[in-house]
Amino acid sequence: MTEPTGQADPAQPEAVPVTVQTEPAEPEVAPVAPPAPTTTPAAPVEHSTAVAAQVASVATTEETIAGNPLRDPRDKRLPRVAGPCVLVLFGVTGDLAKRKLLPAIYDLGNRGLLPPGFSLVGFARRDWAHEDFAQVTYEAVKENARTPFREEVWKQIREGIHFCPGEFDDDGAFDVLSMMLKEIDQTRGTGGNYAFYLSVPPKFFPTVIEQIKRTDLAKAPDGSWRRVVIEKPFGHDLKSARELNAITNAVFPEESVFRIDHYLGKETVQNILALRFANTLYEPIWNRGYVDHIQITMAEDIGIGGRAGYYDGIGAARDVIQNHLLQLLALVAMEDPISFDADALRREKEKVLRAVQLPADLATGTARGQYARGWQGGEPVVGYLEEDGISPDSITETYAAVRLEVANRRWAGVPFYLRTGKRLSRRMTEVAVVFQRAPHLPFSKDDTEILGQNALVIRVQPDEGITVRFGSKVPGTAMEVRDVSMDFAYGESFMESSPEAYERLLLDVMIGDPPLFPHQKEVELSWMIMDPVEEFWAAHGQPEGYASGGWGPASADAMLARDGRAWRRM
Amino acid sequence: MTTFNLTETTASKISSTLTRLRHQMGAPAVGMVLTLVMVVDEAGQYDAVRAATEAAREHPSRILVIINRDPAEPNRLDAEIRVGESSPGEVVLLRLYGELTGHADSVITPLLLTDTPVVVWWPGDAPAVPAQDPVGRLASRRITDARSTRDPLATITSRLGGYVPGDTDLTWTRLTPWRSLLAAAFDQPVGKVESGVVEAVPDNASAPLLAAWLSQRLGAPVRVTDSSGPGLTAVRLDLGGGGRLEVTRGDARLATLSKPGQPDRRVALTRRATSELLAEELRRLDPDETYSSALQQLAKGSG
Numbered sequence: 076m077t078e079p080t081g082q083a084d085p086a087q088p089e090a091v092p093v094t095v096q097t098e099p100a101e102p103e104v105a106p107v108a109p110p111a112p113t114t115t116p117a118a119p120v121e122h123s124t125a126v127a128a129q130v131a132s133v134a135t136t137e138e139t140i141a142g143n144p145l146r147d148p149r150d151k152r153l154p155r156v157a158g159p160c161v162l163v164l165f166g167v168t169g170d171l172a173k174r175k176l177l178p179a180i181y182d183l184g185n186r187g188l189l190p191p192g193f194s195l196v197g198f199a200r201r202d203w204a205h206e207d208f209a210q211v212t213y214e215a216v217k218e219n220a221r222t223p224f225r226e227e228v229w230k231q232i233r234e235g236i237h238f239c240p241g242e243f244d245d246d247g248a249f250d251v252l253s254m255m256l257k258e259i260d261q262t263r264g265t266g267g268n269y270a271f272y273l274s275v276p277p278k279f280f281p282t283v284i285e286q287i288k289r290t291d292l293a294k295a296p297d298g299s300w301r302r303v304v305i306e307k308p309f310g311h312d313l314k315s316a317r318e319l320n321a322i323t324n325a326v327f328p329e330e331s332v333f334r335i336d337h338y339l340g341k342e343t344v345q346n347i348l349a350l351r352f353a354n355t356l357y358e359p360i361w362n363r364g365y366v367d368h369i370q371i372t373m374a375e376d377i378g379i380g381g382r383a384g385y386y387d388g389i390g391a392a393r394d395v396i397q398n399h400l401l402q403l404l405a406l407v408a409m410e411d412p413i414s415f416d417a418d419a420l421r422r423e424k425e426k427v428l429r430a431v432q433l434p435a436d437l438a439t440g441t442a443r444g445q446y447a448r449g450w451q452g453g454e455p456v457v458g459y460l461e462e463d464g465i466s467p468d469s470i471t472e473t474y475a476a477v478r479l480e481v482a483n484r485r486w487a488g489v490p491f492y493l494r495t496g497k498r499l500s501r502r503m504t505e506v507a508v509v510f511q512r513a514p515h516l517p518f519s520k521d522d523t524e525i526l527g528q529n530a531l532v533i534r535v536q537p538d539e540g541i542t543v544r545f546g547s548k549v550p551g552t553a554m555e556v557r558d559v560s561m562d563f564a565y566g567e568s569f570m571e572s573s574p575e576a577y578e579r580l581l582l583d584v585m586i587g588d589p590p591l592f593p594h595q596k597e598v599e600l601s602w603m604i605m606d607p608v609e610e611f612w613a614a615h616g617q618p619e620g621y622a623s624g625g626w627g628p629a630s631a632d633a634m635l636a637r638d639g640r641a642w643r644r645m
Numbered sequence: 646m647t648t649f650n651l652t653e654t655t656a657s658k659i660s661s662t663l664t665r666l667r668h669q670m671g672a673p674a675v676g677m678v679l680t681l682v683m684v685v686d687e688a689g690q691y692d693a694v695r696a697a698t699e700a701a702r703e704h705p706s707r708i709l710v711i712i713n714r715d716p717a718e719p720n721r722l723d724a725e726i727r728v729g730e731s732s733p734g735e736v737v738l739l740r741l742y743g744e745l746t747g748h749a750d751s752v753i754t755p756l757l758l759t760d761t762p763v764v765v766w767w768p769g770d771a772p773a774v775p776a777q778d779p780v781g782r783l784a785s786r787r788i789t790d791a792r793s794t795r796d797p798l799a800t801i802t803s804r805l806g807g808y809v810p811g812d813t814d815l816t817w818t819r820l821t822p823w824r825s826l827l828a829a830a831f832d833q834p835v836g837k838v839e840s841g842v843v844e845a846v847p848d849n850a851s852a853p854l855l856a857a858w859l860s861q862r863l864g865a866p867v868r869v870t871d872s873s874g875p876g877l878t879a880v881r882l883d884l885g886g887g888g889r890l891e892v893t894r895g896d897a898r899l900a901t902l903s904k905p906g907q908p909d910r911r912v913a914l915t916r917r918a919t920s921e922l923l924a925e926e927l928r929r930l931d932p933d934e935t936y937s938s939a940l941q942q943l944a945k946g947s948g
Contacts, residue, residue, distance in 0.1 A: 192910045
């Protein structure tokens, strides 16, 4: 502590480098930083002064960053790097940690986006030492990282890896965790910035959050931050979502809660905004005047696998439609936000979700199914009711489709068909905007017999990209028009640079940038949309069976047929 | 990969061969985002093409390689077309003989992709004013590399004289990880920097640029001193309140960041391959104003 900052007031960024610029370097940039209007209540010395002083010297406050003499908005080569922090990962033994989270941390390091001193603490019910967790991380990285393995990057990450063994209800373990974090602040200079990532089943949330509260880990000293990251499911209906939120919000304020919907971290999904709001080509036709209907699909070719315990009783609609598909709907249907900051974006998404209306008759406006025994992609597979751990009379749906409308001027009368299912013919997620037919065709009926409707398809996964479908003349002497597809593939154009969704989201958590995380209001609005459907289904017995490896139940096809439409073939 | 040789040919024959090959491969749509023109000699051709092909995986490009041969020979244009698996784009090596060596622009103009950006890269020696070069004039982005010239230090200092917005030099690109790490260190209060030192092997053209950038942004003198390398080895900044902020890197791979009152931390800081540098260049095609200010500061003398 040789810094002159370590005086009484820990948060007063006295050291904000308001460089007495002898020559005004960048006129428009040099922020004449006002003597930082931090209203610090005469610094109640909470913890040991050593810690407070240490925090002061690493405080990554907005003012400090704004006053950073080395940063300049015009210097676009410099990436956004998070400030020093600790990521505490609950549930490190889980599948998600091994497949996605740990590799994503490595990939961030490899791209130079991890802060110096970044530390990772694993917490799990395992009798492990730091080395054992490091080994697990190493293996996960080797196996699943997207960027090439480099020894020096691993060394950097390895230095910061810690492990804290214990049960969630063990006070002692959390006391150890709390001590460990204080120690890491000392040895790694992480300045009291902690992100708690709860990669655990929701039933453990209350226990973990309560422990975090008990050990005072949620309270950030001035100049540092504490954040909590939670994953879906955010409840299983409106009531439980509110309860869950009450538990979290009792300890962490809303702005410190980051809800991960990994779809929103995907490049293509973010590109929906670019496509709509950076171009002039699409927006004029993006309304009821030209759009016939919109189909949002998320199809999986796999069954429930080992997730029986989680899936049974939840079903496709809660698992996928309530979060991913309604978020996609919001992005596709919303008005232009005044900016891309979290508030503006969330406001527009909320408006759309509020305007969503269910069909008057849920019997004809929704469809559900349960996969039956069959063949999928050349292999025999069992039906849902025969899966391990599933009760033979389960009424959980594995396929769900719903017809929604958005009651506003832009979309009145345009149906939004949402569907999701397991064990379908292939894995794909897409948003298809299907346009109306040309009002008049100056061709003979025969010439345009096989001409369909124009469509703009945003392919979310796999093979991320955009497809435009339009009519084109078949080469030859006759005038014959048929549908052709034109593809733009990100996979091709921006392959290596596009980061995995979790990389982007983890970085945003550490930076504290919330636009890509759904707000509690959006979660609740989505439940308000889905709850009546779930209630209706719960009262109507067994879902219709559909053959594995196919395109879903007949009732879903009938639902569109009644409107004179058909699903896009998967 | 398919290689196709055309001898004593013309731009229009090359162009129609490209189209024909594309149709034969069943991919008539062009998904390329830019044209990358390289001006290189026969000796440097292999490495440069390899780097460009790798960079093209991130930015699918048509890569046109201009190789000037003996100007005393009769006029002649030989082309070697490569399409296929090694990269999503196309590579055309153009060997120019005779008077044609002075008119490379006439060969590449018909081969540029329509209405997409053009980038010119001189992996070796570059013209004094790249934007006024007949080939450079076709591009919106011009990339040079002072390191590969005979006197890198003199070259980088002279870049300001020929600078036009849109120029960049790979010696600047090589600094991005260093600059990023230093900027991250300043995301926390550091205090006034009184003076600084950048240490590097003699003749490292990146070092004076880094010193100039730091000096300008921090409003403090930053010197360059020699070290035994490899490459850039340290940045040491003396702080007003005493103490030092230091980034040291002895092995060109792993650096140590030291700040007063804080534990030392190690950070990966690897020297990057040319293909990565090039990929970074192609990511943003607007003029790099920070580079231009660093050049100006360098010319003023940062000492």
